[in-house]
Amino acid sequence: MAKTSENHQCMDDLKAERERCSFNKHEITTLLDGGEDKTKQRRKIEKVFLSDPEFLDATRPEYLSHEDRYANELRKACHMIRKFNEDEEIQQLVGQMDGIRTLMGSGLGVALTKDGNPLALHFIMFMPSIMGQGTVEQQGEWMGRAWSGEIIGTYAQTELGHGTFLRGLETTATYDPSTEEFVLHSPTITSTKWWPGGLGKTANYAVVMAQLYTRGRCHGPHPFIVQLRDEETHQSLPGVTLGEIGPRLGMNTNDNGFLCFSHHRIPRTHLLMKHSQVLQDGTYVRPANDKLAYGTMVFVRVAICFDTYRQLQRAVTIATRYSAIRRQSELVPGQPEPQILEYQTQQYKILPLIATVFGIHFAAQSVWQTYNDVTGSIHDGNLDLLPELHTLSCGLKALSSSDAANGVETCRLSCGGHGYLASSNLPRIYTTTTAAITYEGENTVMWLQVARYLIKSFREARQGHRLHHSVSYLTPRPASTHALQTNLSNAALVEAFRVAVSHLVGEVAARLQGQCDSGMVFEHAWNACSVQLARCAQVHIRYFTCEEFLSGVEKAEVSEATRGVLMRLCRLYLVFHIIGNQGDFLRSGALTPSDMTTLEEELATLLAALRPDAVSLVDSFDIHDRILDSTLGCWDGNVYERMFEEAKKSPLNQKDVPDAYYKYLRPLMKASL
């Protein structure tokens, strides 16, 4: 098709946007990547993988059958591993140990296997379970085979009847000392494992969470390595019933599966025994903490924060670039149509989401650091910080997934009708991102875990105990330090979050206590306060994110111009969330109605100040066009031509008159003749 003046205009629009950039884009790219070397490494790896024709799709996945879609993604996933295992240069670039997992979880990996990687669970949960839950001998037995792809595993925990309530799992693993085996059994339909990714058709092994019985006693859910399929024929083993659970909202090539056992026997040594053991005679050796068996989930919750961050980055890049090339309506009657990014309401949709990307980035880095510190100290036998890590990982998983999923949907809406097209890639990014609200701990449940820690800490503080870092603000302070802020500096706004959340926790703790004092049992009182409790948890984690965002920008090694734009984004994040939740700040007295008026005015100023840098900010995310995979978001802004090219590829357009016309429509239309 010949280039139209409209196409030229789009490309010129993006060029003009880029020319007005006020900061150093490369500094932001390297900040987000974690350093200059990491940026170089990432780009090099992207080049190697994206130039490989094996990763090209012959057609859009939407046009394929369910089975062909699965086969196509499995083909690419296997090629990714083969390429990684065969190429020493790539291994060196990505890093041998965690390399393939990092690769699969990266923007590149997620983009190459578009609708869900059938091998994801193998790398994200199966292998981390062996590392985190297995003894050194067990790691030696399984890890080599798992790394090479000789065995493929998944993580089978959720059942038809129970996902959230782990203590309610029904699959049993009963120890038989006469043969030194565990007998795995699914006693009811609700005990069927349901949902594990890769379980349907891909995996031949799984880490199965089952209730451990020995000497007639149940010791709760424990992880077992279980072979599910024959290593030669890939057929399911006797005593194992396996399959795929059917189409889902998204992630359809993850072959999420079902699994039930009929008295299936496995050796005693297949219980992952790093934390608890069953001896040959059936003696149970307790772990230092029962919850250590939940360790893999903690790791994955942290990993999910990084994934949701990347998904939001992609969506907001698409929406921002599109908003800079799309012209619609009149701002001033008779004048040329403006870019839709000129509308303040459009800026309000998009710019806070760019800020959110940075907020999640800094908070996730901090939680990842905590994860590494705490797992290090657990290794040395110190479990003190486990509740702190559990709370932060639950909380940031919930905040990042809900912010990202809502943000992606806002991006889709901000692109008008075209955002609804599959070729915009926004629908797929949405269906992938929203799944993270549910998996790895449903968000409401995660918020209530955070609230449990807040209330416990609040009570402990009143008994004079010292609190851990993230909740130390709940320690009662002398009245003078509660004084209202006299200015609205960044530090003062972060402090306003502290006052608001302290107030909310104090209020709900008093309400809980009041209900208990009036004779309600604690658990019922908890349920009766749980909307408010979840709210406390959300404000607590928002406060944590604001703190990390601000200190991350302050500490960033960047030029003053770049720090300037980052500070504006941080400020926007603070102001946006305060205005959106002003009730919490007014009720606690953290801020006044007149502060709100000032902040609302400032919000408008911030949107206008950030607007010229919007395109450059998303450019600095440095996302390759193939990874964006969007007709609306491509670098050159040549949107309309790309949309047209994509539409022409529809199988329905291969014939002017489809066969279905002759079969159904024509008989109807000609019936009256």
Ligand SMILES: CCCCCCCCCCCCCCCCCC(=O)SCCNC(=O)CCNC(=O)[C@H](O)C(C)(C)COP(=O)(O)OP(=O)(O)OC[C@H]1O[C@@H](n2cnc3c(N)ncnc32)[C@H](O)[C@@H]1OP(=O)(O)O
């Ligand atoms: C690095 C690169 C990698 C890249 C990766 C990129 C990622 C890409 C992602 C795309 C791929 C897709 C993957 C999809 C994966 C989904 C997998 C799943 O969903 S799998 C399925 C996921 N399923 C779920 O997530 C299920 C969610 N449910 C649960 O986790 C639990 O049942 C529960 C936590 C809700 C309650 O447990 P319950 O036993 O009833 O406990 P109580 O309430 O009675 O509390 C008792 C005490 O224990 C405490 N505590 C609790 N947990 C922990 C912990 N972990 N620790 C420490 N403490 C913990 C608690 O605080 C309390 O303390 P206190 O107050 O007494 O002091």
Ligand SMILES: Cc1cc2nc3c(=O)[nH]c(=O)nc-3n(C[C@H](O)[C@H](O)[C@H](O)COP(=O)(O)OP(=O)(O)OC[C@H]3O[C@@H](n4cnc5c(N)ncnc54)[C@H](O)[C@@H]3O)c2cc1C
């Ligand atoms: C795409 C996807 C991939 C998945 N992959 C895997 C996997 O690989 N392996 C695996 O084992 N599982 C997997 N899962 C399952 C997932 O972990 C569970 O769906 C999740 O933990 C939620 O459990 P549930 O489905 O039982 O929901 P439920 O717990 O039944 O939740 C239903 C509703 O009840 C509410 N609720 C439940 N308990 C409470 C409570 N205590 N207090 C207040 N409200 C409550 C929830 O907030 C929610 O609104 C996957 C799920 C999805 C969607």
